[in-house]
Amino acid sequence: MNKSADTSQPFILFELDHTTYGIPSDMVQQMEMVEQITPVPNSPSFVVGVVFSRGQVIPAIDLRVRFGFGKIAYTLRSRLIVINTNERTVGLIVDTAREFVSIPAQTIQPSPEGISSLSGKYLAGIATLGERVILILNVSELLVLPELVSERSP
Amino acid sequence: MSSPTESNNFFNEFLDDYFAECEEHLAVVRRELLALESCMNQPQIEGSILNELFRSFHSIKGLSAMVGVREAEKLAHQMESYLRSLRDGQISLKPEGFDALMSGTQILERAIGAYRTKEDPPDIDEIISQLEACNPPVVAKTPTAAITPFEVKLKPEEKKRLEALVSEGKQIWHFVFTPSTELSKQGIGVNAIREQLQAIGELIYVSPRLNANQKILFDFILATQEAENHDLGSELKYLTGEPYQIPSPVSEANSGSSNLKVEPPREPEAPATAEAPGEVEAIGTVVNRTESERKESEERTETAPAPAEVLETSEAETSNNISPAKSTSPLISGSNLVRVDLPKLDELMRMVGELVITRARLEENLKNLPPSFPAARRRTLQEINLTLERQLRDLRQGVMQVRLVPIAEIFARMQFVVRDLMRLTGKQVALEISGAETEIDKFVVERMMDPLLHLVRNAVSHGIELTEERLKAGKSAMGAIALRASTAGEMVIIEIEDDGQGVDIYRVLKRAKQQGLLSDSVSETNDPDNYDSQTILDLLCSSGFSTKEEADLASGRGVGMAIVKNTVQELGGCVKFTTKKGKGSHFIIDLPLTLAITDALIVEVSGQTFAIPESSIQEVLSVEHKGIIRLEDQEIISYRGHVFPLRYLARLFNCVVTTDESEKLTIVVIGNSVNSTGLVVNRILGLREIVVRPLTDPFLQSPGIAGATELGDGRVVLILDVSTLISSKIPKIIKPQQFINSG
Numbered sequence: 001m002n003k004s005a006d007t008s009q010p011f012i013l014f015e016l017d018h019t020t021y022g023i024p025s026d027m028v029q030q031m032e033m034v035e036q037i038t039p040v041p042n043s044p045s046f047v048v049g050v051v052f053s054r055g056q057v058i059p060a061i062d063l064r065v066r067f068g069f070g071k072i073a074y075t076l077r078s079r080l081i082v083i084n085t086n087e088r089t090v091g092l093i094v095d096t097a098r099e100f101v102s103i104p105a106q107t108i109q110p111s112p113e114g115i116s117s118l119s120g121k122y123l124a125g126i127a128t129l130g131e132r133v134i135l136i137l138n139v140s141e142l143l144v145l146p147e148l149v150s151e152r153s154p
Numbered sequence: 155m156s157s158p159t160e161s162n163n164f165f166n167e168f169l170d171d172y173f174a175e176c177e178e179h180l181a182v183v184r185r186e187l188l189a190l191e192s193c194m195n196q197p198q199i200e201g202s203i204l205n206e207l208f209r210s211f212h213s214i215k216g217l218s219a220m221v222g223v224r225e226a227e228k229l230a231h232q233m234e235s236y237l238r239s240l241r242d243g244q245i246s247l248k249p250e251g252f253d254a255l256m257s258g259t260q261i262l263e264r265a266i267g268a269y270r271t272k273e274d275p276p277d278i279d280e281i282i283s284q285l286e287a288c289n290p291p292v293v294a295k296t297p298t299a300a301i302t303p304f305e306v307k308l309k310p311e312e313k314k315r316l317e318a319l320v321s322e323g324k325q326i327w328h329f330v331f332t333p334s335t336e337l338s339k340q341g342i343g344v345n346a347i348r349e350q351l352q353a354i355g356e357l358i359y360v361s362p363r364l365n366a367n368q369k370i371l372f373d374f375i376l377a378t379q380e381a382e383n384h385d386l387g388s389e390l391k392y393l394t395g396e397p398y399q400i401p402s403p404v405s406e407a408n409s410g411s412s413n414l415k416v417e418p419p420r421e422p423e424a425p426a427t428a429e430a431p432g433e434v435e436a437i438g439t440v441v442n443r444t445e446s447e448r449k450e451s452e453e454r455t456e457t458a459p460a461p462a463e464v465l466e467t468s469e470a471e472t473s474n475n476i477s478p479a480k481s482t483s484p485l486i487s488g489s490n491l492v493r494v495d496l497p498k499l500d501e502l503m504r505m506v507g508e509l510v511i512t513r514a515r516l517e518e519n520l521k522n523l524p525p526s527f528p529a530a531r532r533r534t535l536q537e538i539n540l541t542l543e544r545q546l547r548d549l550r551q552g553v554m555q556v557r558l559v560p561i562a563e564i565f566a567r568m569q570f571v572v573r574d575l576m577r578l579t580g581k582q583v584a585l586e587i588s589g590a591e592t593e594i595d596k597f598v599v600e601r602m603m604d605p606l607l608h609l610v611r612n613a614v615s616h617g618i619e620l621t622e623e624r625l626k627a628g629k630s631a632m633g634a635i636a637l638r639a640s641t642a643g644e645m646v647i648i649e650i651e652d653d654g655q656g657v658d659i660y661r662v663l664k665r666a667k668q669q670g671l672l673s674d675s676v677s678e679t680n681d682p683d684n685y686d687s688q689t690i691l692d693l694l695c696s697s698g699f700s701t702k703e704e705a706d707l708a709s710g711r712g713v714g715m716a717i718v719k720n721t722v723q724e725l726g727g728c729v730k731f732t733t734k735k736g737k738g739s740h741f742i743i744d745l746p747l748t749l750a751i752t753d754a755l756i757v758e759v760s761g762q763t764f765a766i767p768e769s770s771i772q773e774v775l776s777v778e779h780k781g782i783i784r785l786e787d788q789e790i791i792s793y794r795g796h797v798f799p800l801r802y803l804a805r806l807f808n809c810v811v812t813t814d815e816s817e818k819l820t821i822v823v824i825g826n827s828v829n830s831t832g833l834v835v836n837r838i839l840g841l842r843e844i845v846v847r848p849l850t851d852p853f854l855q856s857p858g859i860a861g862a863t864e865l866g867d868g869r870v871v872l873i874l875d876v877s878t879l880i881s882s883k884i885p886k887i888i889k890p891q892q893f894i895n896s897g
Contacts, residue, residue, distance in 0.1 A: 040856050
C-alpha cells in the first residue's frame with residue numbers, strides 16, 4: 001500500500017442526533033443490537049453498564065451522554081459498536097449505524113478552533129464527501145478516564 | 155526440499171525456542187543463586203547447587219553458540235568455568251565470587267535480551283576479568299587432533315528419493331556450509347546458499363549441526379544433472395563439498411571411512427580444543443541425532459584437507475577442557491517435561507468454563523421438570539448430573555494444576571533488585587524470603603511480577619532508612635524486608651513487610667488535598683487517625699498521585715502504585731496495607747488461586763441480580779425488622795451472641811431500597827469470625843457455580859464489584875467484592891449516597 005496523499009481509508013458511519021460521525025473501520029470489531037446491559041454501580045455517568053462480547057465483559061458507553069446530548073430510549077435501530085484500540089475493547093451505543101464508506105485522506109480537515117464544546121474535543125477532524133459532512137471521531141480521547149474529582153453525577 | 159519462507163519460519167521458530175530455553179535456564183540459575191547465598195557461610199556448599207548452576211551455564215553457552223550470540227556464549231563460558239572450579243573443589247566461594255556470579259547472570263540476561271531486541275550487547279570485558287580473577291589459572295592442555303567424521307542420517311523417504319535420482323543418472327553431492335558473521339554481513343547466509351543450491355539441482359536434505367568446536371554448520375545433500383557441473387566446489391565458493399554415496403543398509407551399523415567422506419571445515423586459526431568423545435550436544439531438529447553421536451564417538455579419522463576456501467572468523471577459544479557433563483539436548487528435552495504455550499492453557503480453562511456453565515444450565519432445567527415426569531427417570535438424570543459435576547470439578551482441578559508454578563520465580567528476582575538498589579542507595583537491606591515453594595497460576599505470576607518488583611523497590615527506596623538514621627532511631631543498621639507467600643483455602647497470600655520508616659500519613663493527606671483528590675467537604679479534620687490505612691492506600695494508588703519522594707528514578711513517577719492496585723484487582727484480588735510511622739509498612743496481597751471458577755450465592759437486590767462468592771459467606775438469615783438495633787447512623791443486629799453491622803446493598807449501589815417495613819429482611823452474613831457484616835438483599839435466588847470474568851476496563855472499576863459472570867442467558871451478573879463491603883468504613887472519597895425507602 002502506498003502512502004501517498006490520495007489514500008482512502010475505510011470508515012464506519014453512525015448517527016447521533018441526526019449528525020453523522022465516522023470511525024476507522026479497522027478499529028471496529030463488530031456491531032450489535034443493544035440489549036441486556038447490566039448497570040455497574042458508581043461508574044461514570046456515560047457508562048450505561050456492561051455487556052458480553054466474545055467472551056469478554058466490556059463497558060457499554062452511551063455516546064450521547066458522553067457528548068453531552070440528552071439520553072434517549074434505545075430503539076431497534078440503536079446499535080452497539082464494539083471497538084478495539086490499545087488493548088481496550090469498548091462498546092459505543094449510537095442511534096443508528098449501517099454505512100461503510102471510503103474517505104479519501106484529502107477530504108478530511110482538522111476540526112476548526114472554534115469548536116470548544118464538549119463534543120468538539122472528541123473530534124479528530126471533519127470530512128466532506130460531496131454535500132455530506134462527517135465528523136471523524138478521536139477515539140483515544142473518548143476513552144480517557146475522567147478525573148476522580150471532576151466526575152459529577154448529573 | 156522446502157521453500158525459502160518455510161526455512162525462514164524454521165529459523166524463526168528455532169530462535170523462539172532459543173529464547174525460551176535460555177529463560178528457563180536463567181530461571182534455574184536465579185533459583186540456585188538464591189539457595190547458594192543462604193549456604194555461603196557454611197563450610198560445605200551443597201554440591202547439587204553448584205552442579206545445577208554449572209549445567210545451566212553450560213547449556214546457555216551451547217545454545218548461544220548455535221545461534222551466534224557471541225557475548226552470551228563467551229560470558230556463559232566464563233561462568234561455567236568458574237563454576238566447574240568451584241564444583242570440583244579447586245577453589246572456595248568468596249563474597250566477591252558470589253557478587254561476580256550475580257552480576258554475571260544479570261549481564262548474561264541482558265546480552266540475550268539485546269539479541270532479541272536487536273540492540274547493542276552489553277560490555278562483557280569487565281565481568282569477564284572479574285570472573286577470571288576468581289578462577290585459578292588454567293593449565294592449557296594440548297589438544298589432540300581427533301576430529302571425528304560426521305555421518306548424515308537420512309530418513310527412509312530421503313534415501314529412496316536419492317536412489318531414484320541416482321538411477322536417473324543424477325550426481326549426488328554433500329555440501330557443508332559454515333555460517334559466520336563476516337559472511338552474513340555480505341548477505342551470505344544459509345538461506346542464500348540454499349537458494350543457490352536449489353537453482354542448480356534438487357535439495358534432498360538440509361540440516362544444521364554442531365561441529366567439534368561447538369560451531370554451527372549446515373549439511374546439504376544435492377542432486378544435479380551429471381552433465382551440468384563437474385566442479386561444483388569452485389562455483390559455490392563458500393561451501394565445502396564432494397560427491398556423496400548413499401550408505402547401504404549393512405554399512406550403517408559399522409561404516410568404514412570408505413563410504414563417507416565428510417569434511418568439517420578446518421579452522422584457519424588455533425588448534426581445536428580437545429573434546430572427549432560423547433560430548434557434542436544434540437541438535438534436536440529434523441533428524442534424530444543420537445545414532446550419529448554414538449558413531450562419532452566410535453570412529454576416528456584424520457582431517458582431510460578442505461578443498462574450497464572457508465571464510466570464517468574463529469574465536470579465541472580458551473583451552474579449558476570441557477568435561478563430559480550430561481547436558482540435555484537443547485530443543486528436545488530428555489526429561490519428562492513438556493513446554494506449553496500459556497495461551498493454550500488459557501484456552502483449556504475457557505473451555506472448562508463453558509462446560510461449567512452448560513452443566514449449570516442442565517441442572518436448572520432438571521430442577522424445572524414437571525412433576526409428571528417419571529420419578530425414577532428424574533433420579534437417574536439427577537444422578538448423572540451429579541457425576542458430571544464431580545467429573546468437571548476434577549477436570550477443572552487438573553487444568554488448574556497444570557498452570558501452577560512456584561512463586562519462587564518472582565522471589566528469586568527480588569534478590570537482584572534489592573542488591574542493585576542497595577548499591578544505588580547505599581542502604582543496607584536483608585531480604586528474607588519464605589514460602590517460595592507456594593504455587594500460583596502462571597498467568598498470575600506473569601502479571602504480578604511488575605507490581606511486586608515495584609513494591610520491593612519502594613520498600614528499599616522509601617521504606618528502609620539510611621544506616622545512620624536507623625542507628626539514630628535505635629534500630630539495627632541492617633534493614634529487613636520480608637517476602638512471604640502462603641495459601642489459605644482458595645486464596646494465595648503474598649506479603650511484603652519492611653521495618654523502615656513507614657508512610658507519613660500527614661504528608662500523603664496534604665499532598666492529596668493539594669492535588670484535589672480529597673474534596674474539602676470530606677476533610678473536616680486533618681487528623682490522620684481519622685483515615686484508615688486502606689484509604690491512604692487508595693490515595694497512594696490513584697494514578698498521578700505522587701509525593702516528592704515517589705518521583706525518583708528508583709521507583710518511577712507516581713504510576714507504580716496505581717498499577718499494583720489495578721493489577722491485583724484485575725486478577726480478582728485485593729491489597730491490604732498497614733503502616734506505622736517509624737516502624738514500617740506491611741502490604742498483604744490476596745489473590746484467588748483459581749482464576750476462573752467458584753461457587754456463588756445468587757441474590758436479587760432492587761431488581762438487580764448479583765453474585766456473592768460462597769467462600770466468603772458465613773450464613774444467610776431471615777430477620778424481623780424489630781430485631782434491628784439502631785446505633786447512631788448505623789444499623790446493627792444481634793444474632794447468636796454476635797453483633798454485626800448491616801449494609802444495604804441497594805444503598806451502596808445507588809439503587810432504590812425496596813425493602814418493606816412489614817417484611818422480614820433477608821441478610822447474607824459475610825466475612826470471618828473476627829469481622830462480619832450483614833448484607834441486606836431482597837431475595838436469594840440460589841447457589842451456582844460461576845465462571846469469574848475480570849472487569850479489566852478502567853471505566854469499570856467500581857468499589858464493591860470484583861468481577862462479572864454470566865448465568866447462561868447471556869446477561870452479565872456482577873460479582874461482589876466482599877472485602878470492600880466488610881471494611882468498617884466506606885472510604886471517604888466516595889460521596890455519601892442518598893436513598894429512598896418505599897412502602
